[in-house]
Amino acid sequence: MVDQGVGWRGDLRDSVPAIRFQSVGKTFPDGTVALHDISLCVQAREFVSIVGPSGCGKSTLLRIASNLTPATTGDVVCAVPQDVGYVFQDPTLLPWRTVEGNVKLACQLTGIPEAETARLVREAIELVGLRGFEKHRPWALSGGMRMRVSLARSLTMSPRLFLFDEPFGALDEITRQRLNEELLRLFVYKQFAAIFVTHSVSEAVYLSNRVLVMSPRPGRILTEFCVPFAFPRPRAQRFEAQHAALVSAVAQELMVGSE
């Protein structure tokens, strides 16, 4: 984990899925059934998006994947559990720390040596395009930049599996598209696996190998769409007919499924 700062090297662990859900269900103590019989397998270096109506348990799925919340039924098998990066809906930055201090946090909590941390932090800040902003505090940054800081903080750990919980949901369309493009470039460069939860169908299609559509609560996986386009995907991809057709197919499925 520590030794793979730049790029990524092949590993035997690539042959096993990054994470596998087997008939996972979640019932909250108050009786709410959030998830029902979820089976899902995300391969190494695969980008999977999940779309679904509000409150269908998408976030719960990620919390279970990262072991923040235990599942009620079923099994979750994660290839390297300590090697999971989580990008929350909010940037979750410490307001008293600078950009640099915030990016450093994950390394500090994990106990990575000082010199190594400094190198990883510099690299992550570079990767998300925040060079020159190291000494800024979160309040001086825009929403998009705060999200970049959050992303950089996860990148320092070079996780094998990334969980994204609507990370760009609160951003304006232009910033969101730009961050989508950058995220894809990071994906191609760092070769992680990802589960990306979003409300935006076109975002899901643009980013993913597969798009899963979930039903309203209790959340189940209704349909799975494969996205046939190769990486790296150019920005203009979004305007092609094939892409648009897929987006409308997913959107239609989402609409029908939510009724």
Added chain:
Amino acid sequence: MSTPAPGLTGDPQDTIRDVSSTRLSPRRPSELFGFMVVVPPLATFIGFLATWMFLTYVILEPDRRFLLPPPQDVVRVGFLNSAHLTEILRALASTTGVALMGLALAAVTGLTLAVGMSQAQWIERSLYPYAVALQTIPILALVPLIGFWFGFDIRSRVLVCVLIAVFPIVTNTLFGIQSVDRGLHDLFTLHGAGRFTRLCRLELPAALPAIIAGFRISAGLSVVGAIVGDFFFRQGEPGIGRLIDVYQARLQSEQLLAAIFFSSLLGLVVFWAFGMVAQLTVGRWHETRSDTTIRGWRAKSGRALGT
């Protein structure tokens, strides 16, 4: 698969808020604002002095004028007479010392209690109701008992300060720690942070604004406690409260009013000092209102200096 070089991003310059422009932008409104800040309180002060003179010279007959001597007499006798002034300032220093000692002890006790309560629910359950109860007991009712048990010297004065000042520190610290964003807690959980790391790296820094707000309230209360203590516990060096009592008994109204003025000043300075502490520690984190006000003020003084 092609691997693009790192440094992947476009120029994010356009997405940052321009900090420097917010510092200087409100030109004319801020001058008007400065005028509006100075004039109304000044008018109130002049009105206050006028009412005072009216009461002294018109309402009170000359033989009862000692009840409220005119402002210029207060200044002459209380402030400009060096013997009187020294006496008042020495007592004020003694009271300030007691208040600071009480505040320091209240801070240590209050923080310890609050941290304990935040870390273990059984501590909170067993102590918090009593912390609330302590606040509802009129401390004045306890004062004779404190003297009875601990003597009538400085120890009892400090104890009164602690009893009065500890509660806001406990509640504010506890509130601050308990209001930490859940997402940040999740983040620390994900990276396997232990309880101590969580406390030092997340909970205490996040609670700092609330803690300082608590200190600010407690500092004011501590001054009140010290003056109350002066009245009751008269052994040792006299404090300003004792002096006020003496002046009142001897009908030395000018000195009485001067001593009261200095007591108020002490409270004000303490409040202001903690405001500065808050500004220096927490002010850099976020754009609070006071932060922008100070920035505007700096911009103004910068222009005045021709920068």
